[in-house]
Amino acid sequence: MSLLKLAYRNLWRNKSRSSITLSAITVGLAALIFVWGFIDGMNEQTIENSTTYITGHLKIHKAGFHDDKALYLSMPHDLALQQRINDAPHVVAIAPRVEDKALLSGADEARGVKVIGIDPVLEPSVTTIFKAIKQGRYLQADDGNSIVLGDKLAAKADLKVGDEAVLVTQARDGSLAADRFQVVGLFDSGIDMIDASYVFIPLSAAQELYSLWGQITAWTLRIDNRQMAQDSARQLKNELGAGFDVLDWKQLLPEMVQMIRFHELMSYIVIFIIIVIVAVGVANTILMAVKERTREFGIMLALGTSQLQVIQLVLLESFILGIFGLLLGNVFGLLVTNYFANAGIDLTEFTLAMETMPGLTGSVYPLIRLDRVFFVSIVTLSISVLPALYPAWQVSRLQPVEAIQGVAKNAVHMAWGQTTSARSSTRLVFWRIAFRNIWRNPWRSALTSGATAFGLAAFLFLYAFTDGFFEQMIDNSIDFSIAHVQIEPKGYRDDYSAAYYLSQPDNLLTQVQQNPGVLAASPRIQVEAMISSPTKTEPLILTGVDSDLEPHVTRLDAVIIEGKYLKGNDTTDILLGRKLVDELDLRMGEKIVVTTQLADGSLVSGAYRLFGIYQTGNETFDRMFAYIGLRQAQSLLSMQDRVSTIAIRLQERDLSKITASDLNESMSGTGYEAKSWQDIMPVLVQMIDVTRLMFFVVLAIVFAIVAIGVTNTLIMSVLERTREFGVMLAMGTEPRFIVRMVVYESIVLGFIGIALGTLMGVLLVSYYSEYGVDLSDYSGATSAIPGLTNVVYPMLIFANLWLPTLVLFITGIVAAFYPASRAAQLSPVTALRHA
Amino acid sequence: MAIVRTENLIKEYHQQSIVVAALRGIDLTINKGEFMALVGPSGSGKTTLLNLIGGLDTPSSGRIWIAGQEIGSLSKRKLSALRLWKVGFIFQEYNLIPVLSALENVEYVMLLQKIPDKERRERSVSVLAEVGLKGLEHRRPQELSGGQQQRVAVARAIVSKPSIVLADEPTANLDSATGGALLDLMRDLNERHQVTFIFSTHDAMVMKRAKRLVQLKDGQIVNDKIKPD
Incomplete structure (x- = not known):
């Protein structure tokens, strides 16, 4: 019989063991696919919305304008040149613009706005804000002093379609300029930052307002492939020469790029945590599955199977499991991600918090990227095969006789026996057995509690990081701007x-x-x-x-x-x-x-x-x-x-x-009211809520994987000791005591894991709360957030931590009940017969 | 006085659609203080009978009395209690709890019986001395030889003064000198404390020392012989 067939049959032989390992791989992989899809979806949406609504893929300015947006750095609206650029490779559309700032006055109020003067005919082929018109209409070719603005801005400035608004600004020559505009349309892009701060007027009206007759400040372009924007920008720059700057969307929206990098960094950390926990869970299951079969391998060795063949068999088995896990994980992961990719994940409850993330709308649509799926699949397959190497190598070195007799090579801990206390009760003896069983297989226990510890430590750190992040935002906002409470008119x-x-x-x-x-x-x-x-x-x-x-x-x-x-x-x-x-x-x-x-x-x-x-x-x-x-x-x-x-x-x-x-x-x-800082900064309060929500999602995934890991370990350890339970049952031990013993083991494991995890987490946080986490590389992302500077000092707030820790502990105990009840339901005769 | 009585005991196993009869109507009475052996070839039903007497398994039909109590109709929990108070087991594979020391293994049953600390400790120490393991009380099973482990198992089986001790091939894993010494020990305990021992065995040494031999074949008793002392 070929090794492959043997490996395959071995997997079928112990269905519960195989399905447990398989479930660990499947859940881990599916979680990885989903989490990454969610983050990619969020980033993609930010880029897509930010570029298509307002910015465009590329922009051409007169050299120097991008760094110093002064109107004297405008350029002539050269139609021949515009046509030439339009004909360049990859360019799909081009539109001229005049962009600057102004004060928008409605009936009784003024507000700073960003003014974009557009060519109503050309602009819709580059940007898509016209699609978001919800009242009135978009600008038309023959419009004079017409203006289109966001619904949020209109509400704040108390303007409706048909009203008159005044734009006040400084013209090119430095003089104060003002003009009246009729509101013809309101748009609702779903992105508050756009809806509250942009106004669109015809190009000609903008040239008039800013004294820029015959001049524009920018051409904005759509190209055929956004990913290639950097290359296209370089080509155009070469074509146009030193008098012009060509910028791609990454240069135009550096804050967004940094925010995305920041998100990606966070997502890599989360994904790394999940990978480690999945790896430990899978490794543990495989380690035990191999150890449990020592005797079987002994027989194979005795029958003349070579060491290499035994190693191959073990690896093949994990490989087959890995492949099945890969298939199942991909199916589940892709199904769930795909469902949400169509249905969207509704985050409208947190719209205020979303404002701090430009380009995001109320719903996030996860994005499936095949390269990511491929990457996590390979990682998962590796972590399901590699851990088998060690036990495979160990098993292959056994003497057949020892293996068959199941003689334990490792010395036993004498000291434990001698320090037995003279006082003990029924309960104590089960605690004692549980404790010693954990010592019996130190590797397994170390891995199980290690995974719990790692998950918890990582979580504590991330939590402390965000707490530090928010504390800083709150304190700085209070210290530098809003104080604790303000009294103000309604x-x-x-x-x-x-x-x-x-x-x-x-x-x-x-x-x-x-x-x-x-x-x-x-x-x-x-x-x-x-x-x-x-x-x-x-x-x-x-x-x-x-x-x-x-x-x-x-x-x-x-x-x-x-x-x-x-x-x-x-x-x-x-x-x-x-x-x-x-x-x-x-x-x-x-x-x-x-x-x-x-x-x-x-x-x-x-x-x-x-x-x-x-x-x-x-x-x-x-x-x-x-x-x-x-x-x-x-x-x-x-x-x-x-x-x-x-x-x-x-x-x-x-x-x-x-x-x-x-x-x-x-x-x-x-008619006066007092407002606390929470009332004044609802965005901040919501941002804390949204971050907490995200953390709880991550936490739930981490806990689910930890729970599966603990269950696996205990099922394996119960399986390993079937005969021992048989003896205990034969001697009159009631099944409930068996349940208790297994649960005690999980309590001890959980306790060790939590103690270690808390210790690691606290040490990590103490270190960084001293030296801070430098986010200078992501300053674009932090500057968008009021109150946050570049260095974040993580902060452990114990009130926020006891609950997740407790939940983790309880998760471990609950996870123990299934293997425990399996052990208790054993028939003593069958258990005693167990090899 | 009958300590074990069975009446038309039948045990059938269902393997897929085939019914395999392991015991086909066993009528057997065992008196207090007997030192008897069930003998017969592999598959004759020795272990099945032992398991039924020990309350580890339930018969397909027929009845069993242990110390006057009918056990066929007992719940799992009651059976558990029966095993705890009335039955001691000795296995071929010793089957000590590996994480407990010799002393703790012996104490284990008394812990379940909630016997006070002091008494428990004293009885364990003395019974270990009686089986010849004085000084080895704190060793774990892996630190004991096969014979020593089986002595711990014997101590564990008798320490709570059960009505019967069931021993399934107790000497099969031991060399003849060790096995012989162990049997002498059990015989001695039998004679001094009137402990009832029921063996299932292939071992000629066991048969030689047993006071009564019950021979099984294909699930039936074919011979029941009490040896003169």
């Missing part, structure tokens, strides 16, 4: 406008300070505004602060890197973030102009002198805010002694919610 949070205010703030301040939890409080004014340097305009949030009180509430004064913090409330000094200063190319002491809207909708500007530069390390903070004295802001906005909000610092962060509700009680009927 409606203000949806519309940072001078139309909402607190009157008589001094009375409120006195009242607030009487609350025992309050450490300090400071009045503020906050409105949306535009800031202009001689060459550029950027949207931001203008904040008027009391220079004496504010440092007791937020700590921006501690991160001034150049110049000084504000002194006095009525100077014309302004404080800006590092990032904004760089973008506007400003120097200390230089003058800048801030434009904003009064409560009645009219525009107003003020000139300020750059007095200090702060750097929090987070790009959003370092770009989005400008600070002036409170009195100065009040006079700019004609607000007399009114303010927008009162920011409050508490003794402890945990008091935020309760203090907010206390304050709300005392202010009921005033």
Whole structure:
């Protein structure tokens, strides 16, 4: 009989053992395929949406424009050149654009927006935002001053189709420009970042607005293969020469590329964890399956089978199992992934959190990539064959007689016998047997508890990492911007406008300070505004602060890197973030102009002198805010002694919610409300929820694999000891005691695994909480997240950890019941006859 | 006084569609203090009969009394208790619990019987001394020779003073000197403590020492001979 046939029959002979090994391989592989598909789907969707809605695959600018988006770096709209580019290889379509920023004013409010002037005829062949029109229509060839904007932006600016909106900006020559536009359509791309910040106007209207007659700032292109964008960009660049820059989508959307890399890194870690746990589970099962058959191999050796043939047989058996596991794993993995690839995984509950991931819509559609499937299949096959090498080699070296007699070569631990305590009860003896059984096969126990330990340690670390991540976001947001609690007029949070205010703030301040939890409080004014340097305009949030009180509430004064913090409330000094200063190319002491809207909708500007530069390390903070004295802001906005909000610092962060509700009680009927940081940053709270959700999915997969591993180990160890159980039963041991003994074993294994895992996890976290995890390579991904800097310090929060640990422990115990009840149901006669 | 009685005991096994009769109507009475052996060729039904008497298996029909109690109708749990209190086993393969020391193996049954620590310990030590293993109490089975292991098994079987001790080919794995010594030990225990021993065996040494020989063939008793002392 050929070895192959023998191997095949051996697998059929012990169906439970084979099916257990098979299930370990199948579940592991299917999980790997799904998890990777989910992540790929998320990334693919981000790229596809970001490139097709707005950006296009390639962009051509005048040389230098990409680095310094100043309008004097525009280029002539050369139709002959446009046609030439259109005819170049791989180019499918081309459209000219004028792109810049502006302040959009609706009925009573101004908001910073990104303006894209498009050719209504050519643009739809490059980008697809026209498909997302949900009210009104897209721009047409003969449109004059028409505007199309996102539904989110329209809602915030209180604009409907047919309304008139005003765009205010700085023209090419530096003068203030404004024009009226009629809203003709609203789009809903499902991506909040797009729907809340982009407006489209006809190219001609944009050229008029920005004084760019006959000029454009970019051509945007669609090519036939997005993956080849880099090559196509290089070819075009060669063709066009040094006067132009050609950028592919990866250069145009560096933050997205970094975010995807960040996701990929996380997914590699998760996939690595799953691979290790699957590997250990499979290795363990195979190790035991071979060990259990020592006697059988002894007979084969005695009959003249060569050592090599025994090794081949064992390897063949694992190989056959691996192949079946591969098939089943692929079938299940692909079926599940494919189902969700069509149905989508609905994450709309977490839309706010999705905002921080540009390009993502409410549903994620997993993506099946055959190269990934192939890779995980090969990995799974290897981990199902390689672990068999060791026991195969060991078995082949046995003396046939020893093997047949099943003589244990390994010495036994004398010390254990001698240290037996004199006191013991029935229960204790089963504990003792369980403990010693674990010692009996140290390799098996080490692998089983090792897998549990590894899964737990990895989980603890990742959890601590995200906790550190979130703690940093929360603390920085509180310290540098929003404080613990803010009192503000109802409606203000949806519309940072001078139309909402607190009157008589001094009375409120006195009242607030009487609350025992309050450490300090400071009045503020906050409105949306535009800031202009001689060459550029950027949207931001203008904040008027009391220079004496504010440092007791937020700590921006501690991160001034150049110049000084504000002194006095009525100077014309302004404080800006590092990032904004760089973008506007400003120097200390230089003058800048801030434009904003009064409560009645009219525009107003003020000139300020750059007095200090702060750097929090987070790009959003370092770009989005400008600070002036409170009195100065009040006079700019004609607000007399009114303010927008009162920011409050508490003794402890945990008091935020309760203090907010206390304050709300005392202010009921005033039209003012107190909001805790959780109310102010729902995005952050949701992001924590969404991350937790993802973690629980990963955790569930890891636990399922650990459970299967524990079950396998115990089934094998029960199988191995069938005769021993037979003896115990024969001597009158009740079946329930047998169940107990097996469960005790699992408790001991689980306990060791959890203790080790916790120790490893805690050590890892302590190390990194000291030195931090440097995410500089992914700074694009972190800058999109308010409050996060480049170095994350993992943080163990025990309240978040006991539950998963407990669940893991219970999983192990529950997993033991099946093998335990199998052992208990043995008929003593059959068990005694077991070889 | 009859310690074991069987009445028309029949045991059939179903192998696929074929019915194999292992025992075909055994009527047997064994009195307290006997030292008897079931003999006969392989497949004659010796082990099956032993298993039925020990409550490890249930008969297809017929009845069995152990110490006056009919056991054919007992639940699994009651059978378990019967084995715990009334029956001691000695196997060909020794079958000690490998992770327990000699002393702990002997104590095991008394633990299940919830006998107090002190008494349990004393009885185990003394019975181990009685089987000639003084000083080896804390060895694990792997650290004992075959003969020593079987002595532990004997100690384990008799320590809780069962009504009967069933020994299935107890000497088959031992050399003749060791086997002989073990049999002398059991015979001695039988005579001094009136422990009832029932053997199943091929071994001439066992047959020579047994006081009664019951010969089985094809599931039936073909000869029942009490040897004069």
